Amino acid sequence: xxxxxxxxxxxxxxxxxxxxxxxxxxxxxxxxxxxxxxxxxxxxxxxxxxxxxxxxxxxxxxxxxxxxxxxxxxxxxxxxxxxxxxxxxxxxxxxxxxxxxxxxxxxxxx
Amino acid sequence: xxxxxxxxxxxxxxxxxxxxxxxxxxxxxxxxxxxxxxxxxxxxxxxxxxxxxxxxxxxxxxxxxxxxxxxxxxxxxxxxxxxxxxxxxxxxxxxxxxxxxxxxxxxxxxxxxx
Numbered sequence: 001x002x003x004x005x006x007x008x009x010x011x012x013x014x015x016x017x018x019x020x021x022x023x024x025x026x027x028x029x030x031x032x033x034x035x036x037x038x039x040x041x042x043x044x045x046x047x048x049x050x051x052x053x054x055x056x057x058x059x060x061x062x063x064x065x066x067x068x069x070x071x072x073x074x075x076x077x078x079x080x081x082x083x084x085x086x087x088x089x090x091x092x093x094x095x096x097x098x099x100x101x102x103x104x105x106x107x108x109x110x
Numbered sequence: 111x112x113x114x115x116x117x118x119x120x121x122x123x124x125x126x127x128x129x130x131x132x133x134x135x136x137x138x139x140x141x142x143x144x145x146x147x148x149x150x151x152x153x154x155x156x157x158x159x160x161x162x163x164x165x166x167x168x169x170x171x172x173x174x175x176x177x178x179x180x181x182x183x184x185x186x187x188x189x190x191x192x193x194x195x196x197x198x199x200x201x202x203x204x205x206x207x208x209x210x211x212x213x214x215x216x217x218x219x220x221x222x223x224x
Contacts, residue, residue: 006152032211043114043201043215044153089152093211096166098143100152 003027004092006101013108019077021104023090026071030092030099035064035075038087038103047088048075080108114216116202122222123192130188131219135204142185143213144177145201153201159185160207192223 005024013019023033032051036044050057050064050073057064063076077084085108090101115134123129135142140161145153156175157167161182174192179185189196199220203213 004152009150034211034213036215041217043203043217045215046212049211091152096158096210097155098153098213100154103150103152 002102003099004090004101006090006104008104009102010105011107013080013106015080015082015108015110017080017108019075019080019084019106019108021075021088021090021106022072023074023092023101024070024072025092025099027092027094027099028071029094032093033064033066033073034091034093034098035062036089036091036100038089044089077106080106082108082110084108114202114204114214116200116216116219118219119217120220120222122224124224125192125194127192128188128190129192129221130186131200131221133185133187133202133204133216135184135202136206136214138206139204139214140182140207141205141210142179143203143205144185144187145203147199147201147218148197156187189221192221194223197221197223 034049035047037047038044048059048062061078066073087103087105089103091098117132143158144156147153159179174190177187199218201218202216205213
């Protein structure tokens with residue numbers, strides 16, 4: 001079964017807008033939650049990550065919001081740019097294994 | 111340091127043939143992971159090594175799949191008697207034991223089984 005559920009499957013945002021991608025999990029043993037960005041034909045690249053003892057982490061235009069009680073976390077991309085158009089994956093880590101969401105294809109329209 | 115490299119980048123083979131992929135991790139990274147990614151899905155864990163020891167394999171991993179990391183540096187993933195369902199992107203990632211959650215992915219090997 002899918003350990004990490006990600007939505008939406010695809011997202012279209014105007015340049016300058018905010019992109020929001022959501023993930024949910026059930027396993028409370030997860031202790032690290034990264035987000036990856038993947039361009040066509042490339043491997044995923046780590047974007048930003050958070051641990052469950054923190055409710056928010058911001059790096060530049062990228063912010064993770066984490067709700068431990070709801071077992072949900074989300075990626076916010078502020079001032080979205082056409083260069084942000086890519087597929088984004090959330091993931092969760094425990095027991096030396098990563099579990100990935102199904103991905104969100106983001107398109108930023110100029 | 112040029113990052114994680116994988117070879118070949120693309121492989122087309124006929125059903126029933128054996129294929130082998132190579133991954134060169136970032137130097138001094140003692141953890142190495144193999145994943146499979148199909149279209150529209152996230153990477154799916156296959157197996158991982160710490161140095162030369164293979165510590166875990168996915169229950170979903172068919173016995174046609176085998177991986178090695180003989181000297182704790184590069185790794186190979188072999189698929190025997192390939193099936194059309196094996197068509198996917200095979201990704202390798204490495205991490206340093208002291209910061210094991212931070213994985214660096216290679217560009218992947220795209221396999222097409224005809």
